[in-house]
Amino acid sequence: MISKMNKSSKKVIQxxxxxxxxxxxxxxxxxxxxxxxLEREKELTLSISATTxxxxxxxxxxxDYYFVANKEFDEMVERGDMLEYATVFDNKYGTPREPxxxxxxxxxxxxxxxxxxxxQQVAAKAASDIVRVFILPPSLKELERRLYARAQDSDDVVKxxxxxxxDEMSHWAEYDYIIINKDVEKSVADVQSILRSExxxxxxxxxxxxxxxxxxxx
Amino acid sequence: MISKMNKSSKKVIQxxxxxxxxxxxxxxxxxxxxxxxLEREKELTLSISATTxxxxxxxxxxxDYYFVANKEFDEMVERGDMLEYATVFDNKYGTPREPxxxxxxxxxxxxxxxxxxxxQQVAAKAASDIVRVFILPPSLKELERRLYARAQDSDDVVKxxxxxxxDEMSHWAEYDYIIINKDVEKSVADVQSILRSExxxxxxxxxxxxxxxxxxxx
Numbered sequence: 001m002i003s004k005m006n007k008s009s010k011k012v013i014q015x016x017x018x019x020x021x022x023x024x025x026x027x028x029x030x031x032x033x034x035x036x037x038l039e040r041e042k043e044l045t046l047s048i049s050a051t052t053x054x055x056x057x058x059x060x061x062x063x064d065y066y067f068v069a070n071k072e073f074d075e076m077v078e079r080g081d082m083l084e085y086a087t088v089f090d091n092k093y094g095t096p097r098e099p100x101x102x103x104x105x106x107x108x109x110x111x112x113x114x115x116x117x118x119x120q121q122v123a124a125k126a127a128s129d130i131v132r133v134f135i136l137p138p139s140l141k142e143l144e145r146r147l148y149a150r151a152q153d154s155d156d157v158v159k160x161x162x163x164x165x166x167d168e169m170s171h172w173a174e175y176d177y178i179i180i181n182k183d184v185e186k187s188v189a190d191v192q193s194i195l196r197s198e199x200x201x202x203x204x205x206x207x208x209x210x211x212x213x214x215x216x217x218x
Numbered sequence: 219m220i221s222k223m224n225k226s227s228k229k230v231i232q233x234x235x236x237x238x239x240x241x242x243x244x245x246x247x248x249x250x251x252x253x254x255x256l257e258r259e260k261e262l263t264l265s266i267s268a269t270t271x272x273x274x275x276x277x278x279x280x281x282d283y284y285f286v287a288n289k290e291f292d293e294m295v296e297r298g299d300m301l302e303y304a305t306v307f308d309n310k311y312g313t314p315r316e317p318x319x320x321x322x323x324x325x326x327x328x329x330x331x332x333x334x335x336x337x338q339q340v341a342a343k344a345a346s347d348i349v350r351v352f353i354l355p356p357s358l359k360e361l362e363r364r365l366y367a368r369a370q371d372s373d374d375v376v377k378x379x380x381x382x383x384x385d386e387m388s389h390w391a392e393y394d395y396i397i398i399n400k401d402v403e404k405s406v407a408d409v410q411s412i413l414r415s416e417x418x419x420x421x422x423x424x425x426x427x428x429x430x431x432x433x434x435x436x
Binding site: 013134136137139140143166169170172173175176177178179180189190192193194196197198200201202205208211212214215216217 | 231352354355357358361384387388390391393394395396397398407408410411412414415416418419420423426429430432433434435
């Protein structure tokens with residue numbers, strides 16, 4: 001008994017990947033945080049959306065978007081093959097389920113850059129895989145400053161963007177984790193700690209069952 | 219509107235502390251991990267148990283244990299003032315609720331070194347505050363090696379300890395996070411990432427409500 005090797009100690013226990021959703025009002029720093037995260041987290045890949053809009057010069061099908069015809073898009077929705085979708089100015093955008101599911105099965109985490117409406121749809125379809133993070137600006141003043149800097153626009157345009165930001169922020173309480181983005185490096189480390197700890201969750205590691213059985217062979 | 223200060227940006231949003239439970243079979247490395255954690259995490263304090271056993275030379279009341287009389291202990295249990303308790307060789311041990319609650323209210327996290335039975339009791343009384351981490355040894359062989367090294371004892375004694383470890387491990391699935399302790403530094407960092415991310419959870423930060431209200435004043 002004492003000399004018996006526990007074979008499961010030799011391999012890493014496979015885990016199911018997770019869906020990391022980052023939402024925020026524009027101006028809160030989400031784009032920067034996402035970019036740095038994707039550089040640092042080798043097991044994290046960005047979800048690629050499908051769209052019915054025309055491909056633009058320089059865009060690559062399957063990289064920037066999956067470019068699909070209107071009919072194909074609608075059929076995917078009908079078959080339940082879209083995790084979430086929305087129509088923006090006559091164009092449809094959505095997240096195909098299959099590439100995400102393939103990623104999760106191969107222990108890849110998938111990053112979603114979607115708003116509260118998309119998040120609600122994904123949560124309804126994949127409650128146990130989703131990890132929802134909402135990023136807030138550190139203050140109203142700072143949010144205004146960032147939107148001004150970005151817009152280089154009139155007070156009216158900024159006011160409209162502030163109203164849109166306020167609308168997005170009204171859904172903060174539907175998220176699991178809240179990050180106040182005072183400092184980008186700290187916020188990135190916050191998201192990385194969320195990834196690291198969520199990967200340790202029992203529910204994401206079906207292989208643990210056999211592993212513990214091996215430990216209890218006495 | 220633009221010039222209005224958001225006062226909430228000036229202060230850190232208060233959070234409610236959490237109860238970090240570490241359980242493991244003996245020989246999995248929990249004691250070492252706990253010691254290093256308490257050195258590194260300034261907001262983490264070790265829960266102090268109450269006991270009816272006699273104070274030993276060198277022990278300090280309120281530091282090693284709260285030493286209480288049998289009658290006092292029983293009254294605390296009856297009033298619901300014990301988060302968990304057990305009897306071991308005629309002595310009673312338990313976790314008084316009040317100092318823990320004081321800690322949580324002051325944004326302190328409290329570390330519990332308790333077994334699965336204590337964990338079940340605490341979870342029943344404080345479901346939203348508890349974060350349960352189970353530490354596993356990397357292999358059966360390594361567990362045996364550690365128990366041998368520690369025991370310097372006969373095969374029979376080690377066999378008994380292995381059986382006890384197997385019993386404790388049978389409850390691993392009642393925990394939120396599972397850490398396989400191959401490397402102490404990595405395991406400590408795992409627990410630290412759990413602490414960091416759990417502190418970011420929406421539910422632990424009641425002050426966020428007012429903070430977001432401040433951000434949405436447009």
